[in-house]
Amino acid sequence: MGEKMNFYKNIIKNPKTRYKLLDFFEFIPDKVMVKIQYRIKTGNKLNLKKPKRYTEKLQWYKLKYHDPLITLCSDKYTVRNYVESKGLGKYLNEIFAVYDRVDDINFKELPDSFAIKVTTGSGTNIFVSDKYKISESKVKMQLNEWMNRSSKSYGREWGYYNCERKIIVEKLLERDINNDLPDYKFFCFNGNVYCLYTMIDYTDNHEDGKLGFFDREFRQLPYRRADFGKINREIPRPLNFNKMVEIAEILSKDFPHVRVDFYNVDGKITFGEMTFYNASGYTRFIPDEFDFVLGDQFILPPSRK
Numbered sequence: 001m002g003e004k005m006n007f008y009k010n011i012i013k014n015p016k017t018r019y020k021l022l023d024f025f026e027f028i029p030d031k032v033m034v035k036i037q038y039r040i041k042t043g044n045k046l047n048l049k050k051p052k053r054y055t056e057k058l059q060w061y062k063l064k065y066h067d068p069l070i071t072l073c074s075d076k077y078t079v080r081n082y083v084e085s086k087g088l089g090k091y092l093n094e095i096f097a098v099y100d101r102v103d104d105i106n107f108k109e110l111p112d113s114f115a116i117k118v119t120t121g122s123g124t125n126i127f128v129s130d131k132y133k134i135s136e137s138k139v140k141m142q143l144n145e146w147m148n149r150s151s152k153s154y155g156r157e158w159g160y161y162n163c164e165r166k167i168i169v170e171k172l173l174e175r176d177i178n179n180d181l182p183d184y185k186f187f188c189f190n191g192n193v194y195c196l197y198t199m200i201d202y203t204d205n206h207e208d209g210k211l212g213f214f215d216r217e218f219r220q221l222p223y224r225r226a227d228f229g230k231i232n233r234e235i236p237r238p239l240n241f242n243k244m245v246e247i248a249e250i251l252s253k254d255f256p257h258v259r260v261d262f263y264n265v266d267g268k269i270t271f272g273e274m275t276f277y278n279a280s281g282y283t284r285f286i287p288d289e290f291d292f293v294l295g296d297q298f299i300l301p302p303s304r305k
């Protein structure tokens with residue numbers, strides 16, 4: 001099944017080529033496109049009339065639940081206003097600069113180390129530990145590629161459609177003793193944390209990462225994602241874990257479902273982002289039953305468009 005799911009990646013190995021191909025097919029209606037992508041990436045036929053799987057319900061969420069608050073919180077910059085409005089501004093990372101265009105970036109004005117991010121999309125981050133050791137032209141070239149992508153999400157994720165794409169520069173967070181940047185991704189349903197996942201060995205090469213799911217008491221669950229290896233060693237309960245649960249539930253109360261992410265190094269909690277369509281709803285779980293377990297938690301609201 002894994003080979004079937006990734007056949008398009010095996011045929012079209014260059015990510016830039018895949019993105020250009022998706023840009024070409026932008027004319028295809030969202031409903032049709034998510035059905036095609038769901039079949040290709042999960043191997044399953046999408047049921048939108050009576051969805052039971054978590055991944056099916058995420059496709060319904062994209063197509064049927066259009067709350068402007070999702071747009072506000074999908075954007076890595078404007079979500080800061082939402083976090084502030086909940087009285088949680090102290091958990092936001094320090095921000096150095098915000099740019100509308102790549103050409104506006106002045107590296108001389110930035111500190112020696114920083115994280116530079118495009119405010120929409122996934123994986124559009126560059127971590128700079130020493131700005132004197134990077135090629136500014138290569139960084140700008142990469143940022144331009146991300147900034148010039150189609151205004152339509154490649155996974156047809158409605159929340160990103162009306163975001164104003166910007167570039168933000170934030171403080172570079174310190175890593176732990178294992179050279180990882182521990183982050184914890186909480187799956188929240190109607191304001192309640194059900195579970196979370198964390199990863200190890202992923203910071204420098206995401207594809208080599210190992211992933212594990214945990215319950216709200218941080219007990220490891222017998223589930224994982226098919227696209228990452230299994231965590232085979234004990235992961236200690238992070239300091240201030242209960243505080244992360246508390247914050248996640250405050251931030252998620254306005255939504256039927258959202259994933260709330262935090263970094264936590266030695267108990268220092270830093271807000272990461274809010275994600276409404278985890279892995280764009282194309283995850284394969286091992287074992288497959290977890291797709292239904294999460295689906296049972298996701299109570300779909302009335303359609304809102």
